[in-house]
Amino acid sequence: MEEHFYALDMFEELERTLAGIAEAMPIKRKAIDIYMQKGQKQRAKDTYSELEAEKKKLLDTVMNLSLLFSECEMADSADFANRLYASVKQFNLITPDYAKLISAVEMLCSNIPKNEKVNARVVGHLMNEIRMGYYPTDTEHIKMIKSSLVFPENQVNILDPCCGEGLALETLASGVNADSFGIEIDKARRTEADNRINHVGYGSYFYSRIGQDSFHCIFLNPPYLNKIEKDGIKTRSEKRFLVESLHHLMPDGVLIYVIPYYRLTFDICRILCDNFRDISVYRFLDDEFSKFSQIAVLGIKKERDDGSDEAEVLSQYATHQECIPLISKLKQESYPLPDIRKDVDLFRGAEFNLGELKRQLARSRSIEMLFEKSKLEQMVHRPLMPLNLGQIGLIGGSGLINGYVDCDEPHVIKGRVIKELKCRENKDLGTLTETRVNKMIFNVLTPDGVKRLA
Incomplete structure (x- = not known):
């Protein structure tokens, strides 16, 4: 699996698309x-009709x-x-x-970063104040999000699929x-998370x-900068995190999805509206919003249905962030x-975690059962029939009858x-054959002394 900067890859793809549209439409x-x-x-x-399709393609690309x-x-x-x-949008195709x-399309193309120098500047911006696409959520904003949740008397399970240092999950729980569960790929950050979440x-x-269906709430603040290539398919990482985390959330569970406002595109909105109801969107306060342009999307999981109409409306926030409360x-x-x-019942990271293994074993009876003797093992065993000479030899050789006999x-x-050498002479051929064989012997210590049985 390879990771790259999504924006730079997409700039190249969209520039080629624009060039093709500009040539085809006239x-x-x-x-x-x-x-x-x-x-x-x-x-x-x-x-x-083909021209109309090109216009729609142009709108999507722009x-x-x-x-x-x-x-x-x-x-x-x-x-x-x-x-x-x-x-x-207002252009008359006739x-x-x-x-x-x-x-105008060519002018737009001229604004696209095209050389290594410009790309380096863009990458420098993208990597500013982040590491591996890591945007930690401010705890004050987490507290405001937490105030919108109603926690029941029963214990709830909260999952963060990319928990970082665990600050957000610790604040929520x-x-x-609440029982908190987090996954983290970075070694330094997960060491910090070990001290904060369960x-x-x-x-x-x-x-x-x-x-599946194990969590009452999922807090998802995924990395935004990368695309993930799987089987040759390019997918924005925050989209794949969203899709693959859905089945962990139980029916009527609450999703908290933190992304930049410009990533609230139609494809993301369609996933949200197909799977969640009572969706609301809020942007972070100005100081925090100026850093990463983040918004919080909240929704309650429902049975999947067609949410295309709602997605069309929701996606408008991507270009009208001033309308987001x-x-x-x-x-x-x-x-x-x-x-x-x-x-x-099932929570295992991709890598071995000794601390989590200890917690899992503490909850399991596996170790206790491993060392627990069964009733059958505690019983005195007697053979169904008297042992013959060959069976006695096998048992003696295995050491099962060694020890004190009362x-x-x-x-x-x-x-x-022991090894015993046997010789056999063939007078007709004038040969002598030596054969080493295994021989079972028993040493018996009695009050009268040691006896050897062979």
């Missing part, structure tokens, strides 16, 4: 006129570029992309001259009846083993956690196997 527009002149109305109609510019804090470029998006449209799994979340306006006790007692004539017996 050609298709001219083709419509030619078909109409020849009276081929059906072909003209089909070509117009929107994606706007979000990438926002991620890299290229504010002027993001603003230009937003204005171009609005113009393209317009005979596409020169101004193509010129503090002072309530259970820490080591290694990649994607190779960990965690029970502040997290200080989050209503208190608005998200009740399920009042269901549930044990987490009987009318008490004695101590010790059996062992």
Whole structure:
């Protein structure tokens, strides 16, 4: 599995897409006129449908570029992309001259980082104040999020699939009846997390083993910068974290999903709206928002259904962050956690964790059962039939009858196997054959002395 900067990869892909669209749209527009002149109305109609598809593709590409510019804090470029998006949306495809449209698209392309020097500047921004895409959530914001949760009397299980140093999970679980579980790949951060939360799994979340429907709440603040390649498919890491963590959350469990506002794209919103109800979005306070542009998305898990209409509305926040309410306006006790007692039967990180193994064994009867003698083992065993000479030899050789024998004539017996040399002479051939064989002997210590039985 390889990890790269998503923004830089996508800049290259979207630039190629824009170039293809800018070339195709004028050609298709001219083709419509030619078909109409020849009276081929059906072909003209089909070509117009293709032109509409190109326009939609252009809109999607411009929107994606706007979000990438926002991620890299290229504010002027993001603003230009937003204005171009609005113009393209109103553009009449029947317009005979596409020169101004193509010129605007080319101007947008010129704003895309294209060389190593520019890319280095963008990477420098992306890596500022972070490590491995690590954006720790401010504890004051966690406290505001926690105030919106209603904790039942029964113990609840809270999972953080990328827990970092465990500060967020510790804050959520503090002072309530909660069992905290976290996964962390970074060695230094997971050492800190061990001191803050109940259970820490080591290694990649994607190779960990965690029970289904086991958690009342999932706090998910995934890394944002990388894409993960699996079977040749490129997936934004925060999207894959979201998809793969869904099955850990029990029905009516609460998801807390922290991402930058510009990553609230339609595909992310579709996953959220298909699987959650009562979704609300709040942006972090200004000082914290200026650092990482983070928002918190909260929702209650439901049976999966079609949430495409709701996703269309929710995705508007990605380009209108000024419309997102502040997290200080989050209503208190608005998200009740399920009042269901549930044990987490399976929680193992991808790497060996001695501390977690000790906790698992303390809860298990496996070790106790391993050393516990069964009733059958404690019974005195008697053979079903008297032993024959061969069986006695095998038992003696194995050492099972060694030791003190309490009987009318008490004695101590010790059996062992020795090597014995046997010779056989063949007078007809004039040969002598020597053969080494195993021989069982017993030494018996009695009050009268030592006897040897062979």
